[in-house]
Amino acid sequence: MSVQATAATETRSYHHGNLAASILERAAEIIDEEGIEALTLRGIARDLGVSHGAPNRHFKNKAALLCALATSGWLSVRDATLDAADATGSSNAHIRLNAMGQGYLRWAFANRSLYRALYHPDVNRYASTELKEAIDQFSQIVRDAVEETQKEGRAQDVPLNVLTVFTNAVPTGAALMLTDPLLHHDVESEGELDRLIEQIIELVVPVAGINK
Amino acid sequence: MSVQATAATETRSYHHGNLAASILERAAEIIDEEGIEALTLRGIARDLGVSHGAPNRHFKNKAALLCALATSGWLSVRDATLDAADATGSSNAHIRLNAMGQGYLRWAFANRSLYRALYHPDVNRYASTELKEAIDQFSQIVRDAVEETQKEGRAQDVPLNVLTVFTNAVPTGAALMLTDPLLHHDVESEGELDRLIEQIIELVVPVAGINK
DNA sequence: TAAGGAATGTTGACATCGTCTACATGATAC
DNA sequence: GTATCATGTAGACGATGTCAACATTCCTTA
Incomplete structure (x- = not known):
């Protein structure tokens, strides 16, 4: 639910606008709720409604x-x-x-x-x-x-x-x-x-x- | 080199003889030499000259x-x-x-x-x-x-x-x-x-x- | 304002991994 | 000696991280 907290631009544009910050935010949530071993780049991408390769633009690995x-x-x-x-x-x-x-x-x-x-x-x-x-x-x-x-x-x-x-x-x-x-x-x-x-x-x- | 330290039965038999202990031993070596993130069930199996599924017989996961x-x-x-x-x-x-x-x-x-x-x-x-x-x-x-x-x-x-x-x-x-x-x-x-x-x-x- | 490069996102691919199932082989108890 | 159980094998599956090629958008600059 708080997944889309950031980047509340109602127009779902091609560019996310603030993906790096959203990734960090979501990652912190996941660690807190499901533990660090549940942390997955692809999972975060899914949660944020973004393609699986997107996070790589912001984090080398x-x-x-x-x-x-x-x-x-x-x-x-x-x-x-x-x-x-x-x-x-x-x-x-x-x-x-x-x-x-x-x-x-x-x-x-x-x-x-x-x-x-x-x-x-x-x-x-x-x-x-x-x-x-x-x-x-x-x-x-x-x-x-x-x-x-x-x-x-x-x-x-x-x-x-x-x-x-x-x-x-x-x-x-x-x-x-x-x-x-x-x-x-x-x-x-x-x-x-x-x-x-x-x-x-x-x-x-x-x-x-x-x-x- | 110390990979095959255990189970020194020269006849490479179907059964390893002491696989559980060998897995633990090799795992400790890997953690020490390459770090814990390099630890892999398949890797251990390879090092021990055993099929990739073998470790599952001894460790649930x-x-x-x-x-x-x-x-x-x-x-x-x-x-x-x-x-x-x-x-x-x-x-x-x-x-x-x-x-x-x-x-x-x-x-x-x-x-x-x-x-x-x-x-x-x-x-x-x-x-x-x-x-x-x-x-x-x-x-x-x-x-x-x-x-x-x-x-x-x-x-x-x-x-x-x-x-x-x-x-x-x-x-x-x-x-x-x-x-x-x-x-x-x-x-x-x-x-x-x-x-x-x-x-x-x-x-x-x-x-x-x-x-x- | 138009253009073109830079930034960002997408898609598809690949190798690797953990794990499961079906099967093969060997050891052991009866 | 045979049946049963433990142990190892082979193949498959889905998931993951990462990369390369491509698409879209942003932004600078001329």
């Missing part, structure tokens, strides 16, 4: 489509992470980094399928320049935020890169584990999940007793 | 083969983790858990391709009973070890499940990040990696100043 999706995913998770920091209204590095971890996890849960697609083998294999840049951007904001906490006195005897990997690993690993139905069968309520997120992140970047 | 691989992977990482604990020769829960984290990470690096296959979408989707059991076994040893450290005084105000997720997330996230060429471009020497592993795990389960 299927891996390129996946990379484009992953790129927007990384940018999106970066934004969510940064927004969470800003939403604290605090300039305290610990409070900000703590919020970033929670924001990251909440994004991962709100976008499980896309989140897991970020680690799909094809994405790693045929990474584009844009994807690499998006990933670098994310890594950079984490590293910067970690560095700020260190300036505030956190784990000053630990090398920055080690502290960064550690800090980043917690939300990453937790997201991977908790979004995996095989690894985590406890069905939980919304509120329970929020509490779990808080508690886990508190163990990496404690903020108890810190004033904004 | 391709996903079942992946699940079998993942199952042995989880059992293997469980063993590596437990062995690392035992290798300490200590009965101190902190020392043992610390070693487990390091053992897990070392296994992940030594078997990157297989490790990443554990999180392949198809594995999640069509998980077998054996796979679920293998995963549960791994989860159990981690939870038990975490519980022991808590009895020794670690983070006693934190619920066990939270502490378990946290403790497990660090090696999991670190392995995922560090085995990803996109996330970690710093090429490092063997010794550097070992040191990094030690330092990261020390941040989750500190053992500095503990006597065996």
Whole structure:
């Protein structure tokens, strides 16, 4: 139903008008609704009412489509992470980094399928320049935020890169584990999940007793 | 060359003799050498000098083969983790858990391709009973070890499940990040990696100043 | 404004893949 | 020794990704 959401030009013209964006949009829907293994270039073309060869004009191959999706995913998770920091209204590095971890996890849960697609083998294999840049951007904001906490006195005897990997690993690993139905069968309520997120992140970047 | 390693019966008989095991073995090789997207039932059959339909007698479908691989992977990482604990020769829960984290990470690096296959979408989707059991076994040893450290005084105000997720997330996230060429471009020497592993795990389960 | 190239979509083809069915062969239990 | 079951073979089918040749439309530019 939302298949034809874009390109709402009532005249069904030869040219679609916005096919690349529509393909990405539909691809995201499919991943979310049927899983990434149901993603098919021909299927997308069918859904969009376009010939099976059309997508090739916009994506060199299927891996390129996946990379484009992953790129927007990384940018999106970066934004969510940064927004969470800003939403604290605090300039305290610990409070900000703590919020970033929670924001990251909440994004991962709100976008499980896309989140897991970020680690799909094809994405790693045929990474584009844009994807690499998006990933670098994310890594950079984490590293910067970690560095700020260190300036505030956190784990000053630990090398920055080690502290960064550690800090980043917690939300990453937790997201991977908790979004995996095989690894985590406890069905939980919304509120329970929020509490779990808080508690886990508190163990990496404690903020108890810190004033904004 | 190592393709025909198994089933070295010089008489090329109609029946292969050990096809299931050979398929698994060859599949592991392919994943390691060419990546998981190069894995093909027909390709394996070709490599093993067997008709393209033969693998279907032993694996219901391709996903079942992946699940079998993942199952042995989880059992293997469980063993590596437990062995690392035992290798300490200590009965101190902190020392043992610390070693487990390091053992897990070392296994992940030594078997990157297989490790990443554990999180392949198809594995999640069509998980077998054996796979679920293998995963549960791994989860159990981690939870038990975490519980022991808590009895020794670690983070006693934190619920066990939270502490378990946290403790497990660090090696999991670190392995995922560090085995990803996109996330970690710093090429490092063997010794550097070992040191990094030690330092990261020390941040989750500190053992500095503990006597065996 | 007319023309012509660039962008975009279509059609048909090809190789490959997973999977199914019918059949052949070999092993094993009785 | 024979019957039955497990295992391997051969052929077919539909689906997919990708390519090349062609069609249509857009847009720049003279």
